[in-house]
Structures are given as structure tokens and as C-alpha cells.
Amino acid sequence: MTKHIGILTSGGDSPGLNAAIRGVGKAALDLKMHVVGFRDGFRGLMENRTTLLESGQLSGILTLGGTILGTSREKPHKMMVGGKVRDMTEVIVANYRSSHLDCLVCLGGGGTQKNALRLKQAGLNVVTLPKTIDNDVAMTDTTFGFDTALGIATEAIDRLHSTAHSHHRIIVVEIMGHRAGWLALGAGIAGGADVILIPEIPYDIKSVANAIHKRKRSGKPFSIVAVAEGAISVEEYQEIQAAPAAIKGKKAEAAEIVYADRTIRVAQQLESLTGLEARVTILGHLQRGGTPSAADRILATRLGTAAAQLIHDGHYGVMVAAHGENTVPVVLEDVAGLVKTVPVDHSWVESARRVGTNFGD
């Protein structure tokens, strides 16, 4: 009997989404399934806005950035409808049933894993793929989008070296990563940043200034400081630890607004502590866009075709994870709600320290 599947992309856009849609779709067609896409994430599933995915729609999209299906950050159980936030899970379940779907494939990051688990608990068959430039999804070696963003951020640091060197400046570059520092850490190592500040290692601005000062004294009056969006100072960290849960939540919500402000403050502090000029660059959405890297295309294709195979085999309720060269199904309960942060003694951190990188600690 022909299986029917639906695909949606949810959360921030990420290079490799179209490669993954192609991977799922082509493999599903090869396995004689019928494939539809839902537009704009869970919103389109709720509103039943679909598009047929056949061979023609899946051709020529391997190299495209963004997602041909559109995406949104909306959640099934908290959706803005008629000016109010409502739980639309029942509508979604009804649409799933009326479309005679055998499985819903959700491509997204940490939030999407949680939303998919809720739909699983509501009785749907779901399979998910881990997508995010932040690389912070649990239980998988890596996520597609990360390698591309790593390349973009590294190339940006390469460019900024010119200016830092020519003008004897400190360049502070803000790199995406609210909760996990993988991208700033990776791009910092690859770009030869002199300082890397990540959420997992609270920084003392004086330690950073000392490192920069030491470089200056040794004839290098310029430095690159790679700062993850979510990097926090020791003082901020202690304040959060001390605060009751309610305050923590509030702080987290406020955080997104103030990333750039905090990065600018780092630059200002370093200017006053070192006597060098500092400049700020916020990479922002540049890190999300454009053609995926070769590695991300391969990863997205592997995970996508594996998802189709799992559905073919009737294996639902899982995220398709990358484990070395293999793909492994992980039950959603083991993934949802977890964030894969950088262990403070991770081999990348140890290696970066050995080549002289300062982490502000």
C-alpha cells in the first residue's frame, strides 16, 4: 500500500534544508510513497496549505539556500490565531488525518524536536531531522547548516584580519549561538581568533584585556575577538545563578534584544582597558543564507534518505541522528528539551588553548 508523507520545515532557516527536502522526497518517491509539503512550518500544517512534491519540484534545489517550503517559528500548541495565542494541536491532528498521512517529517532545530514530540504524544507518526546552524541539538554528532555557517563565519574572520592588522585595531565579531558556543568556537579556531567568548565559559573582561595587551607588547597591536551571541561575563553568570527561576526566564526572553548591545559593550570595555581602537561586526543573518557547503549537502542527503527508509520500515517517533558515518534513529523523548552545549574540556577548547587562544577565564 502506498504510504503518504508530509514534510515541513520549522524554525530559523538554515543551509541544507532544501537538500534535506530533496533527500527525503527523492528517496520516498523511490520507495513508492506519495509526498506533500506543508508551507511555512506548523502554521501551514494548521492551515492545511500544501504543495505536491514530485520529481520536478525536487530537481535543482540541492544547492539552494533557504527552504522552498517556507518556514515559521510557530508552535502547534501556541499559535497566533485571530489575534490570540491558541493551542491548535487538535486542528493539526485533524489535518494530518484528513490528508491520510502515514507520517509527518519535521525538519528543524531544538524547538522543532519538542514540537514534534508533542505531536507524537497526540498520536501522530513523526520523524524529524536535526537542522540548525548552532549545532546544539542533542544526541547527534552534528546538524546540517552548521558546516556552512562555520565556513561563512570563518571567511568573515579572514576578512576582518585585514582591517585589524592594517589599522592596529581590536575587531570584535559577534557570531550566532544563544545557548551553545559551537559556531563561535569553531570559527574562532578556524579563523585564528585571539580570543573566543562562548556561553559555556563565562569571561572576565580583564583576562581578555590582558591577553590583548600581551599581544600588543610582543609587537602585535591587533586582535580578533570572536563572541557568541550568548557569551556572558562572570558577573552576569553569578547574577543568573543567584536569581530565582522566574528572573532567569525573564532574562532569557530579554536576551535576544541585547546581544548586539552586549557585544558593543565588550568592545568599549576593551578599548578603555587596552588603549587600542575597537570595532564591532555583527554577522547576523549572513550566517544563515546561501548555498550549503558540500559537507552539509551530503549530511542532509544522508539524513533525508535515511528518514524515508525508516518510514518505509514503519519506524516512527524518532529523530534521524548522525553517528559517525552512520545514521541512527533516536526516540524523540531522548532529544526534546535538551541542548548540546560545549563541554568546557572539549577537545576543540583544549586545542584552541594550546595554540594560544584566550577564553576570558
Added chain:
Amino acid sequence: MTKHIGILTSGGDSPGLNAAIRGVGKAALDLKMHVVGFRDGFRGLMENRTTLLESGQLSGILTLGGTILGTSREKPHKMMVGGKVRDMTEVIVANYRSSHLDCLVCLGGGGTQKNALRLKQAGLNVVTLPKTIDNDVAMTDTTFGFDTALGIATEAIDRLHSTAHSHHRIIVVEIMGHRAGWLALGAGIAGGADVILIPEIPYDIKSVANAIHKRKRSGKPFSIVAVAEGAISVEEYQEIQAAPAAIKGKKAEAAEIVYADRTIRVAQQLESLTGLEARVTILGHLQRGGTPSAADRILATRLGTAAAQLIHDGHYGVMVAAHGENTVPVVLEDVAGLVKTVPVDHSWVESARRVGTNFGD
């Protein structure tokens, strides 16, 4: 008799500076001259900090971003010395004499042309090259650095299309250009921006919102808005026109601080006028750095070798301009103090309008 020449790079760094240094230097050596570089622009000339430029120093730098000589924004007649701003022209003239220079080659933008003219008036032999990513130096077809920055800004817009399209957003991207809109105009055309705002064409935010709204109604709920740093609204423009000169100056000084703020305000206004989400990306120093494009390497090499030839021929007091395939000496008096802005009926503007670009007017 062997001629002695000095080279310095001044103003913001720009891709192609090293290619130009190499061009001047290799051609000068070929013409049996003796070449030194001054470090960090006019500052190094004042402090007599030099480095010998021989074949070895000039090898392998063609592809490097930044400037191997370092640069600064300091001016001969207004230099910070001992905590005070002083006129150091006499010291510079003395250093030039004591180095037995026959000519000083200054690589820089509009400000550098003015400073070079002052030194010419103080009795020095000078030859300049036009360098800036802004392309706003008068009397030359183009400047090296512009083509590279154009490529970087265009690639950025390419990336931002992914996000704009996938999330149904307005993306407002700020591109360098205080006084002239060449870079935003060029990258806007090349990147297929839907709206381009440049200093030369004051914008009415309602016209912009209408254009975006019209796209939305025709099924394209996403738009890219390319904004030059110096873009101004009709209201701001009228205020500046009405204000006495003193206020104009003050505004100009304040301008650099508020570019990002203004770009953010454009995004906020468009959000409220169109009902679409807007996001801002500030490209900043990314546009200055990294390997020069092929076209910029060729241009810098051509201008550099032509400068050496002019010096060899005893032809001083000029900027080496690009006129089509040829290089032409232009006396500094005809260049200094002028800014090459975009004519409002320039062929690029006309062409962009024909493919549907809105300029906010």
C-alpha cells in the same frame, strides 16, 4: 641618477592596496629606483618609521587584503602629538628631505588627495593613486577596492535572499557609502534588491513601503532593501538644506555614529507600515577586507606601474586616474576636495528603475 621614492597608504584599508604597492614597487625597481615604505600613513612619515621595499618584500602580496605598510587616518596638518592636535607639515617636509626622496607616492581616497595636495603646496613631489571601496574619488573612472567590496556586498545580498524568502521578511542591509551611493547602488542592482536607498536620492519611507506592499500583493511577501550608510529621508534632506552651514557641519560629524541607528529606524518604519517582519544586517568592515578581486588586482597593478613611470619621467603633483583602458595623470588641484557622487540620472539608476527597483522617490 637613481631616484628615491617613498610609499605610504592612508585612510581606511581597502582591497588592492598591496597589489598597488607591489605594482609601484616592482615597476620602480625595474626602473632602477630605490624604494622605501612609510608605516601607518602620514603618521609614519612624520615619525620617520620606514621599511625597505625590495623584491623579497614585494613578492607574494598581490593577493593579500589590508596593507603591509599599515595605515592611519591622520592628516599632516592635524596630527595628535603629545596629546595635542598639531600641524606637523614641517616635520614631514624635513623627513622627506633627509630621506633624499625624489617623490612620495600616497595611496588613498578623497582625504588622501587633499593631504597630498597640501604636501605638494609645501614643496614636495607627490604622486597619488585613488583607493577606496566607495568609488567616490573624482576624475577617475573607478578606484581599486570598489570591485571587491561590490562582490562582497552582492554575495551578502545573495545570502540574505534565502532568509527573506523563507521567512517572508523584509531584510534591510546597510552598505558602506557616507557621501556616495555607488556601492549600495551597484550591489543593489547585482543582488536584485527591490529597494535601493542612496544619499543622492532622498527617500520617502511611504514610497518604499508602497513598493513593498505592492510586491506582497503580487505574491512576493519578502523584499530586500539596500541602504547606503549616508542615505537620507526627504525630511532630513530638507532640514539640512534649511540649516545654516554650522549646523550642517555638526550634523555631518554626528552622522557616522548614527548610521546603524538610522538603518534600524528604516526597518522599524517599514515593519509598521507594511505589517511584515523586518530584520537588519550591517555589513560593516566585512566590505573592506580579504583578497582583492581579479579586476581590482589588475587595476591596482596598472595604476601602480603607471605611477612609477610618471616618476621616472619626472611628472609629479598628479593622481594616476583610470580612463577606460588607459591611465591618465590628473593634477591634484583638480581632484582634491571633490566627491564623485551618483548622478540621479546615471545609467545604473535608469537601468535599475527599468527592472523594477524602487529608490524611495
Added chain:
Amino acid sequence: MTKHIGILTSGGDSPGLNAAIRGVGKAALDLKMHVVGFRDGFRGLMENRTTLLESGQLSGILTLGGTILGTSREKPHKMMVGGKVRDMTEVIVANYRSSHLDCLVCLGGGGTQKNALRLKQAGLNVVTLPKTIDNDVAMTDTTFGFDTALGIATEAIDRLHSTAHSHHRIIVVEIMGHRAGWLALGAGIAGGADVILIPEIPYDIKSVANAIHKRKRSGKPFSIVAVAEGAISVEEYQEIQAAPAAIKGKKAEAAEIVYADRTIRVAQQLESLTGLEARVTILGHLQRGGTPSAADRILATRLGTAAAQLIHDGHYGVMVAAHGENTVPVVLEDVAGLVKTVPVDHSWVESARRVGTNFGD
């Protein structure tokens, strides 16, 4: 009255073709024309295979390599039909008439200009755009495709420097250009090639070997040799000069087959003359493909929109040429049959010599 136009792309594919189709098409729609595309060059015109070009077809193609219309190298008056080469001009004229066209826009290189002139002489209204990575179309400053190919070939040389340097080798890199050496010359200058061989300057292999030997003696046992496809030795040149016309033609036909062979022979000769290892890289079709550069997108857009304006004004029988910042109509009779080769005293050549490049003469 609504004008009807047809567009076709002919000859080798070249980056910027889609940008030009978009430029012509969007401007024509803006000028209230009706636009169709013919598939696969003059072949599709002869077979009347068309596609409607409306706003939707023209969106999102600015950055695409290749041509959405397809292309072929066939000529109206020598077309393979039913196994025979036939003159299909009358069929083409008939199709033009039956489609009620007011003008045919032909995007192509030197051959296309000749074919367009033939159709003009057969009574059709034609307007052409100059497209080729070779930059050898007469009467225009440049052609779209050239800047992109220049960037690709330069990046290739940048990469080959690594290997040349690490292995102490001669790397001989073949760059496109049968009749004109613009691409090899430009990429050679931009890539810092030590030797540049172009059709316009017949080379003496011993002179090349001497230059490489001199580098070796000065501690640089590696060299990059950029060779245009059509580069010829002094001996070959003399043979061609001496031969009667018939032989010349035959040689020309045979040429395409033996480019790679000749490049390989250059490498072998240099190995035996210098005692260094030599390796060959043939860039081939890589130089034609992929996303056009920013400069090519702007150029193609400018020329395309200008073509639509000329048609609107009833100005036919011309190629739209780039003259500085302007676009200028040039009557086809002044273009067809000419090849823009590199003058041996061109400013690029002079500049390259000054920085030490050997041309084999």
C-alpha cells in the same frame, strides 16, 4: 500598439546570460511589450519552439549560470536538418513573421553578431548584446561573462601557486581564448603568473625557459605559466604566415582539437629546458559556468535594459555596446566579422612587463 519581441541565446554559454534575459525582459514588460523566448538559439527559432517570458519566469534568474533558454552553436544559413546542412534563413524569417515579432534580440558572441547581421539583411529587425567570456567582440569595451571567467581563472591560478611553490614545479595552466588573449592576460596579471602566452604575441619557448631559469637562480624554483588556448610559437606563426589561405583555414579548423596537446607540449619543452618538473591544468568549461560576478550582472542588466529601450524607440539593426558608463548602439555592419584582439602595446601588457612578466618574446 504593443510591441512583440523574441529573445534567444546563441553560442557557448556564458555567465550573465540569464541576467541579460532578465534585463531585456523586465524592461520590455515595463515598456508594455510582449516577450517570448526561443529555445536553444537559432535552432529553436527555426523550429519555432518558444516559451512565454512573463514576470514569473524572469524572477530569481539573476544569479543563475547558463541560460534558461538553452543555446546551440547552429547558424541560420548552415543548419543540420534531416542529416544535411541547409540554409534555413527563409524558415526563420517565416517564423519571425508568423509570430508577429517587431524585433528579435540575439545574445551571443562574435559568431552571433554575424548571424544577426544575416537576418538583418534578410529583412528582420534585430538587436544584439555582446556576450562571451573571451572579451573579443569588437566595438564594445567589454562583454558580459568576461569578468566572471576572469575571476574563476584567477582563483584557479591562486590555488595552483600552492602546488607550484610546495613542489618546486612549473605549473602550465591553459585558459580559454582561441583568437584573443584577454582572459589569459587578465588572469595572468591578476594571478601573478610569471609567464603569459597569448595568440597576439608568438612565443619563443627558449625565452620562456630563460625567464623560468632566472627565477630558479634567484631562489624561486617554481613558476606559473598562463597559456591562452590560441597561443602560438614563433615557428607556428611563421608557418601560418607563409601558408596560402586554404591551409590557414584548415589549420584553424584543426586548432580546437589540439589546444590541450599544445599546452602539454609547452610543459614538456619547459621540463626539458629547465630541469624542473612541470604539470598541466586545463581549466576548460569551468570558466563558463556558475553564478555571474557582480560586475557581469550589472553589465548584463544595463545592456539588457538598454536593448529594450532601443526597441521601444524603434532603433534596430544594432549591437548594444558598453562605452564607459554608457551604452551605445553600434550598427551590426561595424561589428560582424571583427575580432577584438589584444594590441601588443596594450596598457595591460605594458603593465605586466613592468612587474616582471615574461611574454615569451
Added chain:
Amino acid sequence: MTKHIGILTSGGDSPGLNAAIRGVGKAALDLKMHVVGFRDGFRGLMENRTTLLESGQLSGILTLGGTILGTSREKPHKMMVGGKVRDMTEVIVANYRSSHLDCLVCLGGGGTQKNALRLKQAGLNVVTLPKTIDNDVAMTDTTFGFDTALGIATEAIDRLHSTAHSHHRIIVVEIMGHRAGWLALGAGIAGGADVILIPEIPYDIKSVANAIHKRKRSGKPFSIVAVAEGAISVEEYQEIQAAPAAIKGKKAEAAEIVYADRTIRVAQQLESLTGLEARVTILGHLQRGGTPSAADRILATRLGTAAAQLIHDGHYGVMVAAHGENTVPVVLEDVAGLVKTVPVDHSWVESARRVGTNFGD
């Protein structure tokens, strides 16, 4: 007591070598060791040509292609000296002793692992890193250079799609890989090649032609065929299997010469079997050169710093392998002489088949 180490790079150059030299060197300096580099691989070790590696030499090389130390393919036990091939192991051991080295670090591919083992057996302390764009070193997840080459080859395929599509052609692209097909496989998947031919899966040219024919019938008269250098037809495979060992060896030696010829023959066979035009592109040394990718820089840094730590701990005779996020020492006896080929049921192969790729079997 201060340890003394020597570093050399051997075999074909590969992106990331300088990043690895920097990683070993900076970490070794941090661990208070004394570091020298030997020039041009084992040749320089034999001739005792060294260069001191201190902080200054290790700065700014992270992004450079090639190797600052130079490389060669010579082997300690078969070195060309005075016109004869001689075993120079004793001289090498003597140089190692007279330099008072505690360890020799060899950066190279499969051949280098074998040579390092020989020196280990001759009594030297050695540590190796796995470097090659071919990814065929045993006992490590991956090798540095591979990811960069993968990106270059993929970008090449992206470009070739333009031409294939616009001209309705078969494009046959030869990708490096004598013995293992990792690079052609990876780039083929990432570039969306329609056919991938690798040494591990002997191909039947008729199967390939059928796949291309099927595409043509479904309206896609163009195909990309990615061919590894060492790809062989079923007929060749059977011949090799049947031949005695002596012939196998001879064939292997002859192989390098005929790669391009074989790739050209594939194109010719496909032309005659499908009736479509075919064109060949040989990527060649382009795949080895230029700036390493972000992933390769991180990998090379991790392996390099781990090597220094092992030496610090007195752990010799091993290759530093990448196992997931960790680095693991593997005794050279377990690595030398092995080739990591692509298992015919590898997850990449399975995934590629699912999206419709033909492997010629």
C-alpha cells in the same frame, strides 16, 4: 629537559598542511619544546636542510595553501642521489641523532605512514598526522585536505551544471582518487551528479548510458558524470583479477599516465551510446591548492596540538587519528600499507542510490 622535535611534510601537497604545522609548532612551543622544520620532505631530512620554527614563522600561516616547508615524494630507502636510487635511511638516522631530536613529526598520506614506520623500525621516535585529499588513510575517520578538496570539486560540478544544462550535454568530470573513490563519491553526491564512477565499483558503460538515456527520455537531455581517476570498467577489473601479481604491479605503475585518457574514453563511449555531445573536464591540481576550509583548519589544528601533547608525554611510534570529536594515537604498524577504500554498501553509496545516482553497476 627541553625536548627537540623536527617536522616535515611529505607527498602531494594538501590544504591544511600549514594549519597542521602551526598546530604542532604552537603547541610544542607552549609545552616548552624546541622546533625545527625540515625542507622538502624526507629529502631535506637526508640533506639536513632545516629552518627554525618559532612563534614568528608560525603566525599568519593558518589560511595558507601548500606547505611552508616544501614537500617531495621521495622515500628514505629509495632516494635519488648522484643519479642513482639509494637507501639513505642511515644518513637520515645520523641526521636525526646529530640534531638531538626527541621526535620526528611526519605529515603525509599513506606513503608517508609507511616511510615513518621504516624510520620507527630504524630506531627513531616518530609521530605522524594523516594528510591527503583522497581520504584513504586507514584507521582515521578522515584526513585533512579532504574537506577542502571536496568543496572545490563540488563547486566545479556546480559550475559544470550550467554548461550541461544550457547545451544539453554530458559533462564527464575527472576527480582525484587513484585507489579510493571518496572524493568523487562525496563531490558527486554534493554536486548532484547523475552518475558516479569509483574504483571500488567497476562500471559497465552500458549501464551508465542507459541511465543517461532514461534521463533524456524524461526531458532531461543533460547529465553530469563524476569519475574518480582510478575508476575501472568491469572488463578492466576482470583482467586485473585474472592477471598474476607481476602484471598487476605493472598496470598500477602505468595507471597514472592514463587517467585522463580513460576519462576521455568514457566520454567518447557515452557520446556514441547516447547520441548526446559529451565534454570532459579534468580538475587536476586545482583540487590540492588554496586556502583550507574551516573544517580542515580545525581538524589540522586538533591533530597537530594532539601530536605535540603525545610527544610531551613520550608517546611515540603512532599516527594521530581522528575518531569522532577525539584524537587517538594508532600504532604505525596498524596503519602502514593499508588503504581505506569505500565499502560498496557504505551509507554514502546507499544514500546516493536512493536519490537516483547511477554507479555503473
